[in-house]
Amino acid sequence: MTSIDPFFKRVYEVVRQVPQGRVTSYGAIARYLGAPGAARMVGWAMNQSHTHHEFVPAHRVVNRKGLLTGKHHFSGTNLMQELLENEGAVIEENRILNFQEIFWDPLLELDDLNLI
């Protein structure tokens, strides 16, 4: 049994703070965790997010341009998009049109992080 990488665990904790109807990006999470440039690792963590024991709203994490790059990792053909649309995101061609409006930056929103 492989223990979950502590970095992954921090990633999941941040993602769990993303409010419904808001989205963040892989890079924003990496920066917040003090690992700028390690956005790919956040992506990898999200890839494994389903193995975490607590719910991780992975659909709320997109790339820095608002593209639904993780779409393929959800079941069905359009689950990620549907989940986001249900929360108010406006999506067209795999891109969140109101991205700027609903973007949630942990660096700005989570001043106090006793949890992480």
Add this chain to the structure above:
DNA sequence: AACTTGACGGTCA
């Protein structure tokens, strides 16, 4: 053990 592949993002031409 070497090489490739990513749910990324910044820089530079």
Add this chain to the structure above:
DNA sequence: ATGACCGCCAAGT
């Protein structure tokens, strides 16, 4: 605006 390159580093082959 678009695209190549590069740093990042865990997993898969």
